[in-house]
Amino acid sequence: MARWLALAAAAVAVVVAVSGIGGVAGYGPGGGGFLYPQFYQHSCPQMQAVVGAVVAKVHAEDPRMAASLLRMHFHDCFVQGCDASVLLDADGSGRFTTEKMSNPNRDSLRGYEVIDEIKAALEHVCPHTVSCADIIAVAARDSTVLTGGPGWEVPLGRRDSLTASLSGSNNLIPAPNDTLPTIIAKFRNQGLDVVDLVALSGGHTIGNSRCVSFRQRLYSQNNDGKPDFTLNPAYAAELRGRCPRSGGDQNLFALDPVSQFHFDNQYYRNILSMNGLLNSDEVLLTQNHETMELVHLYATNNELFFQQFARSMVKMGNISPLTGAHSGEIRTNCRRVNHF
Ligand code: HEM
Incomplete structure (x- = not known):
């Protein structure tokens, strides 16, 4: 555990040093809706360090994963808003069809198991607290920084959807041959x-x-x-x-x-x-x-x-988030809704 935290702290130091985080993006009160960067300050102060450590570890093993995680945030936000709908597996309930099978995602979108790993680590340190949607948003930022891109403070407080939309994924995400x-x-x-x-x-x-x-x-x-x-x-x-x-x-x-x-x-x-x-x-x-x-x-x-x-990226991350105690939930497992 001590080794884990040291790794996490080192990763955050790298992220902050490389990106000069703090005021890069034009986010301010009022501009970001209900989301704000300090959302987990008291409930899970280790949140960003844990995400950063796993993303850095995976990036070292597979340098393409940074790109895949960045894209995942885009494909999540364009369908029902940034609500981790993209992560839901088919559950046999018939209530929805998984977005993982859509034209833009099938045999193409990757990184689901990285989000699983981050989620498992976070459930260990702060159970039932951090949403899968926020994990994707922070992982996308960290991926950008790790590959030499800009940093920004990620507004947080998104909750996870209870449903997904295959048709939304097919129709709302631009295709490479669209005009x-x-x-x-x-x-x-x-x-x-x-x-x-x-x-x-x-x-x-x-x-x-x-x-x-x-x-x-x-x-x-x-x-x-x-x-x-x-x-x-x-x-x-x-x-x-x-x-x-x-x-x-x-x-x-x-x-x-x-x-x-x-x-x-x-x-x-x-x-x-x-x-x-x-x-x-x-x-x-x-x-x-x-x-x-x-x-x-x-x-x-x-x-x-x-x-x-x-x-x-901050603007995209603000697309229709689920916020407040009564919309969506904090999934325990990013692939499934908590009760079905
Ligand atoms: C403007 C509309 C866009 C179109 C039509 C588009 C289309 C695509 C396509 C066709 C691929 C390759 C998928 C494959 O063949 O497996 C791709 C990859 C990618 N896209 Fe986009 N994209 C768009 C916007 C974006 C945005 C907004 C982002 C993120 C900010 C993004 C990030 C990426 C990344 C990082 C990859 C590489 C993913 C990987 O290597 O796993 N794209 N995109």
Whole structure:
């Protein structure tokens, strides 16, 4: 146990030192709804240290996991709000269908067992206190910091849902081949604007995509037998090597091959050189004046990107949280509601 706490303390020291946490994001009273960073100050002061220690340990073993945990927060918040609905397994009750089987998540979203590990550690030190939704939010922040990105104070106090929504997961999370107006509409639907969209897409500075998520760009972008002309031909040729016309659906490719484990603004520079991997990345440059200007801005100003990313993450983390004693619950096991 002593070793555990030492590890946790060291991880927090790293997080704070690397990120300069404290006032990065524009969060303040009134701006964050019912959530606030000190929520567990008395009920579970070790909360952030415990999350940070497990995330740091897992990151050391599997450097891609940071990307996966960041994405998990996004996929949680876009469906019913940030309520850990994404973590519920099918329970046979027929009350809901697990989001884990949705198009965006199936064979793609990862990190569920990391949240289980954090939850088990927290149930040990502060039973029935910390929500799974808050664990995801803090793990996403810690993952960003561990890969060299910005830090921010995470407003806390979310509670966990009693249900999940497969159709919500299918319909509300943008797909890589959605048109830009559709993607903008899906963000707007969550209270996020074009600035948030471009900044948060910068999450694709880390992590992987499967071949199946961008294949059409290599062979027949508009069902016309021609590759996407906004994709650099040399890059397209390289991608075709491991992403054939058929087969190899699950083959993995770095979203940012220049620095795939490092959180920086290289993602935007890739887009400028027509090396954005997903269609949804490249259209930010080619189909809308406002998003194009933001891509240029973040490509040339890392500091501004970091500031806006942090601000937009706080905003995303504020999507429809369940708060107060009468909505949702604090799950004991993140995969199941407490009573069913
Ligand atoms: C703008 C709309 C977005 C679309 C269409 C989109 C789409 C995708 C797709 C298709 C993948 C690859 C999945 C696979 O093939 O397995 C992916 C990966 C990823 N996305 Fe997004 N995404 C979007 C926004 C975001 C946002 C807002 C974030 C976080 C702030 C994010 C973070 C990530 C990360 C980190 C990965 C890599 C995950 C891993 O390696 O496990 N994405 N995204």
